[in-house]
Amino acid sequence: MPQSNETILEKRKKHLIASAVHYYKTPVQLVKAKGQYVYDQEGRTFLDCIGGIVCISAGHNHPKIKQKLLSMIENDEIQHTTLLFLNEHVTNLAEDLLKEAPNGIDRAFFTNSGSEANELAFMASRNATGETVVLNLRHSYHGGTAAALSSCGHHTWRFKGQPMASVTSAMEPYCYRCPFGKKPDSCSLECAKNIETTIQTSTHGKIAAFIAEPVMGVGGFIAPPKEYFHEAAKIVHNYGGKYISDEVQTGVGRCGGEYFLTKELGIDADVITMAKGLGNGAAIGAALMKTELSTPLTGKLFFNTFGGDPFQTAQAKVTLEIIREEKLIQNARTMGNYLMEGLKTLQRKHAWIGDVRGRGLMMGIELVKDPTTKEHATQECAEVMEIAKNKGILFGKGGLFGNVLRIAPPLSITKENCDEILKVLDESFFEAKSKMKV
Numbered sequence: 246m247p248q249s250n251e252t253i254l255e256k257r258k259k260h261l262i263a264s265a266v267h268y269y270k271t272p273v274q275l276v277k278a279k280g281q282y283v284y285d286q287e288g289r290t291f292l293d294c295i296g297g298i299v300c301i302s303a304g305h306n307h308p309k310i311k312q313k314l315l316s317m318i319e320n321d322e323i324q325h326t327t328l329l330f331l332n333e334h335v336t337n338l339a340e341d342l343l344k345e346a347p348n349g350i351d352r353a354f355f356t357n358s359g360s361e362a363n364e365l366a367f368m369a370s371r372n373a374t375g376e377t378v379v380l381n382l383r384h385s386y387h388g389g390t391a392a393a394l395s396s397c398g399h400h401t402w403r404f405k406g407q408p409m410a411s412v413t414s415a416m417e418p419y420c421y422r423c424p425f426g427k428k429p430d431s432c433s434l435e436c437a438k439n440i441e442t443t444i445q446t447s448t449h450g451k452i453a454a455f456i457a458e459p460v461m462g463v464g465g466f467i468a469p470p471k472e473y474f475h476e477a478a479k480i481v482h483n484y485g486g487k488y489i490s491d492e493v494q495t496g497v498g499r500c501g502g503e504y505f506l507t508k509e510l511g512i513d514a515d516v517i518t519m520a521k522g523l524g525n526g527a528a529i530g531a532a533l534m535k536t537e538l539s540t541p542l543t544g545k546l547f548f549n550t551f552g553g554d555p556f557q558t559a560q561a562k563v564t565l566e567i568i569r570e571e572k573l574i575q576n577a578r579t580m581g582n583y584l585m586e587g588l589k590t591l592q593r594k595h596a597w598i599g600d601v602r603g604r605g606l607m608m609g610i611e612l613v614k615d616p617t618t619k620e621h622a623t624q625e626c627a628e629v630m631e632i633a634k635n636k637g638i639l640f641g642k643g644g645l646f647g648n649v650l651r652i653a654p655p656l657s658i659t660k661e662n663c664d665e666i667l668k669v670l671d672e673s674f675f676e677a678k679s680k681m682k683v
């Protein structure tokens with residue numbers, strides 16, 4: 246029998262660190278999951294449109310993954326070993342994953358998380374170039390470890406005393422709130438050109454790396470046009486830097502075109518980092534890189550005790566197979582397009598919806614108090630989320646001011662699920678509106 250929410254909340258308060266927050270005024274306890282659904286301790290069903298935080302790609306507890314893990318346990322397969330010994334799971338995953346990667350990306354290393362993957366990407370870039378500065382973007386998020394957090398473009402995620410180790414930030418490619426006051430159809434990619442200005446004005450003229458998410462996840466699913474990335478990569482390479490494409494959220498086909506969005510957008514990346522959906526909930530991350538970054542690591546030891554663990558890599562490999570067999574990338578595209586159309590219709594109905602954006606099944610709805618002033622509608626966003634939860638759908642939230650609803654369901658969602666999402670959102674907007682006027 247699961248414990249009550251009150252007991253868990255009390256224990257969280259007593260034992261967990263103070264930054265451990267939860268979604269919702271009345272939080273949800275999740276105990277079971279299947280496909281695109283999750284269940285609370287009272288047996289209530291929710292359509293999962295956030296998947297932890299963008300981690301469920303193939304669907305919760307997929308039968309093929311269960312079968313694989315159960316058979317490994319039944320066969321007494323080794324649960325833990327490291328790269329110091331040989332084991333087929335890690336190399337099989339590397340081989341399969343690199344088949345999907347853009348040309349030239351041909352080396353892999355597995356970690357336990359996206360943060361660790363980015364740490365390795367920074368280290369390898371600094372090692373290969375002999376430079377130290379990593380350029381990031383305002384509004385970005387790359388993880389909670391020291392170097393990753395020092396590349397974070399959100400004051401809300403930073404702590405006092407957080408060291409800012411050799412980083413500098415360029416302006417955000419955020420079309421809805423363009424920092425240059427431009428519109429996408431008439432701009433000259435000022436945001437990309439700002440990368441050059443930033444290098445020229447806040448470094449000695451060379452950088453180790455530039456890191457960017459092809460869709461900014463924590464930033465509120467900000468999806469810059471592909472031309473931005475082409476211009477960015479050109480500038481980064483001109484200044485001697487390596488391009489790190491952080492696909493921790495966008496990877497594994499979520500964006501509906503290729504397994505890697507970097508490949509779909511034609512970004513000339515030197516490293517791709519990933520995690521989250523890679524293991525469909527298993528704690529696994531990866532840094533994939535070009536030989537020219539891998540070779541200079543020769544002669545030094547780089548080690549991660551649990552990175553490449555047999556169970557995690559086996560789960561990631563099966564996830565990749567499911568994504569292929571069930572054509573989940575195509576489904577992400579079809580369902581994503583369908584949802585996008587529906588969200589645009591909702592936008593015409595609800596003035597709070599300032600912007601709808603994203604790629605595939607990674608969709609953000611930015612809420613504003615007024616479409617002209619674009620004042621962030623933070624409380625309104627929390628209210629819509631709460632009402633939607635009470636109607637059986639879990640959404641995420643993001644953005645610098647917490648005013649962007651995030652939709653990132655498993656890639657297996659159906660048209661019926663999409664209709665339900667649109668219906669619940671429509672009702673939740675109406676109800677939140679009338680509630681917040683009182």
Ligand SMILES: Cc1ncc(COP(=O)(O)O)c(C=O)c1O
Pocket residue numbers: 298357358359360361363386387388389458462463491492493494520521530
């Ligand atoms: C784009 C991006 N990079 C890196 C990370 C860090 O990943 P992890 O939490 O697995 O360390 C995150 C986590 O949300 C992320 O969204």
